[in-house]
Amino acid sequence: MKRLLPALLLAAPSAFTAGAYAQVSTNIDALPAAPASPPAAQAAAPSRRAPASSAATSHAAASHTASRKTATASATTPPDVSPRPPAPVVIPPPAVAVQTYPPVPATPVKPVADAPGSAETEPDGMRLTFGSGSANLNPASLDALTALAKTLAAEPTRRISLLAYAAGSDDDRSTSRRVALARALTVRAVLVNEGVATTRIYPRAIGLPPHGDASTPDRLDLIASGTVPAGPEQAQFGAVPPSSPAKATP
Template sequence: MADPSPVPTLAQGLAPALAAVLAMLFTTTASAQTAGNQGALDSLGPVPPHHAVHQHHHYAVHQASRPQAAPPVAIPPIPAAPPPPPVIKAPIINVPLHPLPPPPPVPVVAHAVGDASAIAQHGTRITFGRDSADLNAATMQALRDFADRLKVDPGARALIDAYSHGTADDPSTPRRMALARGLAARAVLIEGGIPSTRIYVRAIGRPPKSPAPDDRVDLTVSGIKQQTAATQ
């Protein structure tokens, strides 16, 4: 029995032709795509080298981070002469001034011990009883007469030196008693019309050794006219 021969079919005959057609279409499409891409690249110009691209990027970053220069400042012209010094006015402060209240009046004690006598510098000496600052009628009138003499000279001042007996181991007690006597004499002068700014009281306390009594107040006058007369 003889071997059967292969019989070509229609599909087997068309396969080579179909493959050739597909290969031609693929080649044509790829060539067209490649030509289109090449045209687009040619329109962008030549491709720069890698180091040129890197250098351009570094320059752009450096320019962006570099601080901008400040605009120029106009310098004012120098004046021909310096300006005058400023005049600062003192502030005006309105402070109400109230006169000090006068001291309470000093009463006259009829049985008080003491007398009055004249001393140097148009002065008056008032003596007191032991441990007392009371004034009797005579010493009160002597203080009023002293105030009248001060009124004649507006520039005159009254100096009141007050003393009191005491011991060396207790200087505070005689000083307090001397202060009470000086303030009593000052109150009489203020009551007589002498401003307190013209009266100076010094509570000395124990007096230095002298023939004068320890318990006393010495009033003297000090002023412009008195000093002028002493220098002439």
């Protein structure tokens, strides 16, 4: 076939110059090579930023690793506890000037020469008697009460109770209570004037005595707690006196 085509061109050249012609070959090796096919997916475009040097990259990686290790160590290791507790926070009070006044002195008690009554010393204090409807003290009663007040002033741990009574009727209990209150205030004034603190004195205006009380109703019982030593039945809380054993509860 290769030899036939040149002979035809020489024999009839006008047949090929008049129109288009094509070269036909049966040699596959003579065909031009096909262009290479494009890749299926191109790689992403590289960043425009210039790559850092290898030394800088290594230093940055080392710093990042060290910071991560430090953060992990601080997150897992608890902080050190001080062997001493922190000092308490003391907030000073506001500086406000408060006007203070001295305590009001008790009214001096003057004896009444012809006032009925007496002063009897008791194991735990004193019993004072008065005239009917009166709160006056005669000189003997006032002197005995003053001596007892001086003794109580030197013993500031004792508490003093004033139980004041007064005669009267069940139909008018307020009058007997007013008289009993006047007696309690009179005895209280004597104690305060001799140096007994008012916070240690507990006056009680009872008024009419309870039913069945055989003592004189016009009286005041001064009871100083702690003047009498406690017995064995009172030494412990919940103790039962030997003379009165506890009864079994059914």
